[in-house]
Amino acid sequence: MTHFFRFLGGLVIVNNKSKNVLCEGVKQLERSYSTTTIREYDVVVVGGGIVGAASARELKIRHPKLKMAILEKESELAKHQSGHNSGVIHAGIYYKPGSLKAKLCVEGLQLMYKYCDQKKIPYKKVGKLIVATNEVEVKRLADLHDRAIQNKVPDIKLLNGVEEIQKIEPYCVGLQALWSPHTGIIDYTLVTKQYGIDFKEQGGEIHLNFEVNGFENSKDNNYPVLIKSKDGQQVKSKYVLTCGGLHSDKLAELSGCPRNPRIVPFRGEYLLLKPEKAAMIKGNIYPVPDPRFPFLGVHFTPRMDGSVWLGPNAVLAFKREGYTWTDINLSELMDALFYPGFLKLAFKFVFAGAEEAVKSLFPSLQVKQLQRFVPSITSDDVISGPAGVRAQALDAEGNLIEDFVFDMYKGTGEDSVGGRVLHCRNAPSPGATSSLAIAKMMADKLESEFKFIKESS
Numbered sequence: 383m384t385h386f387f388r389f390l391g392g393l394v395i396v397n398n399k400s401k402n403v404l405c406e407g408v409k410q411l412e413r414s415y416s417t418t419t420i421r422e423y424d425v426v427v428v429g430g431g432i433v434g435a436a437s438a439r440e441l442k443i444r445h446p447k448l449k450m451a452i453l454e455k456e457s458e459l460a461k462h463q464s465g466h467n468s469g470v471i472h473a474g475i476y477y478k479p480g481s482l483k484a485k486l487c488v489e490g491l492q493l494m495y496k497y498c499d500q501k502k503i504p505y506k507k508v509g510k511l512i513v514a515t516n517e518v519e520v521k522r523l524a525d526l527h528d529r530a531i532q533n534k535v536p537d538i539k540l541l542n543g544v545e546e547i548q549k550i551e552p553y554c555v556g557l558q559a560l561w562s563p564h565t566g567i568i569d570y571t572l573v574t575k576q577y578g579i580d581f582k583e584q585g586g587e588i589h590l591n592f593e594v595n596g597f598e599n600s601k602d603n604n605y606p607v608l609i610k611s612k613d614g615q616q617v618k619s620k621y622v623l624t625c626g627g628l629h630s631d632k633l634a635e636l637s638g639c640p641r642n643p644r645i646v647p648f649r650g651e652y653l654l655l656k657p658e659k660a661a662m663i664k665g666n667i668y669p670v671p672d673p674r675f676p677f678l679g680v681h682f683t684p685r686m687d688g689s690v691w692l693g694p695n696a697v698l699a700f701k702r703e704g705y706t707w708t709d710i711n712l713s714e715l716m717d718a719l720f721y722p723g724f725l726k727l728a729f730k731f732v733f734a735g736a737e738e739a740v741k742s743l744f745p746s747l748q749v750k751q752l753q754r755f756v757p758s759i760t761s762d763d764v765i766s767g768p769a770g771v772r773a774q775a776l777d778a779e780g781n782l783i784e785d786f787v788f789d790m791y792k793g794t795g796e797d798s799v800g801g802r803v804l805h806c807r808n809a810p811s812p813g814a815t816s817s818l819a820i821a822k823m824m825a826d827k828l829e830s831e832f833k834f835i836k837e838s839s
């Protein structure tokens with residue numbers, strides 16, 4: 383089209399004055415053409431998982447005049463962590479008092495139930511038992527109880543002995559247990575898709591199959607950030623929020639942030655209880671977590687469809703989105719293996735890591751772990767099930783980063799666009815439970831970092 387106007391401009395031979403007028407007209411047409419082909423937004427959110435969709439929704443509801451879009455590389459929302467998780471609405475028991483996780487999980491649970499009631503999204507408040515089966519775990523359970531109280535988890539109760547435990551879970555054994563009646567289950571894919579519907583109803587746009595692979599200076603003062611996709615699509619924006627889950631470090635690096643903390647993908651595999659045994663499990667049954675590890679340990683989780691999942695374990699995934707042992711991406715694998723932080727972590731947990739890998743290959747070993755709580759379950763009662771991959775941020779010293787992390791480029795490069803891009807760098811569990819609370823915090827942060835957004839309401 384641009385060539386067509388140039389061609390037309392060159393063909394028309396008239397006197398100098400009318401030639402200038404014509405050339406100006408052609409230039410204007412060229413300009414308007416180029417601005418209509420590259421879509422322009424006030425705020426773009428990269429990543430259509432539960433955190434990105436919730437944050438886009440919250441900002442659009444607060445500021446209806448903002449022109450906004452979500453860019454997602456897959457053909458639908460919630461294709462990765464948000465659609466491959468345990469589906470538990472956590473109550474906020476485990477997290478360090480004062481941490482973002484503690485605050486946003488407790489707040490997120492309340493918001494989630496309220497939202498699902500409004501939108502008629504089904505959930506079940508099946509509750510959760512955290513069960514101690516030996517003296518060491520009894521001591522850890524007491525610490526967890528303290529934490530839960532400090533985190534203001536409502537109605538938490540300590541149960542003593544098998545009799546009290548079996549009033550809630552008839553097949554479960556243990557010395558002591560913490561009972562959390564407000565823990566629930568839900569389908570987070572449905573929730574994410576509903577956030578997307580709300581966003582679109584407010585006038586937001588969702589562009590699927592848009593894999594972002596660059597942020598550049600557009601040289602347009604009104605829309606300074608040019609966002610490019612792998613297949614040549616482009617949009618311009620004033621500000622950007624990235625919520626890239628398993629790729630959050632790569633997206634941060636693209637806008638000039640340091641690559642660390644690096645994302646290391648840990649696959650969590652589930653077993654399924656055979657349907658004829660599913661009625662044995664009423665609610666969530668969890669072990670007392672080992673404080674050395676960031677994951678909660680394999681547990682029994684009833685699902686909204688009536689099935690029961692057992693897991694997830696934690697093994698290194700050979701690809702960021704590697705859902706099986708045979709999903710391998712050599713460059714991503716090398717990237718993880720040669721990261722000094724990963725080497726230090728592997729050294730610290732070499733035996734625990736090897737044990738998890740062996741249990742993954744021999745599910746009967748995983749069943750053995752679960753028999754500590756429900757002794758009547760056997761290997762014949764389970765079949766292999768689905769898997770999810772956790773995006774776990776790891777620092778260069780080999781420490782797994784527990785809390786949610788948000789970050790922005792602080793450099794001053796002349797052409798830099800990094801100062802206009804906010805990143806969600808670490809949103810592991812309970813990120814789905816906390817999504818509406820994270821969204822509120824993100825919207826507050828965007829309003830305070832980028833004054834324009836606040837002014838646009």
Ligand SMILES: Cc1cc2nc3c(=O)[nH]c(=O)nc-3n(C[C@H](O)[C@H](O)[C@H](O)COP(=O)(O)OP(=O)(O)OC[C@H]3O[C@@H](n4cnc5c(N)ncnc54)[C@H](O)[C@@H]3O)c2cc1C
Binds near residue numbers: 465467770
């Ligand atoms: C096994 C497992 C069990 C879990 N259990 C629970 C639970 O019971 N309760 C709970 O609260 N939480 C749980 N979690 C955690 C929860 O799932 C996550 O905290 C949450 O889903 C994170 O959402 P997100 O939007 O940050 O990430 P994601 O859902 O991974 O979304 C990121 C999105 O960004 C897109 N993207 C990435 N790169 C690009 C790019 N370059 N361009 C465009 N798009 C891009 C991806 O395709 C993806 O859709 C669990 C997680 C796992 C893995």
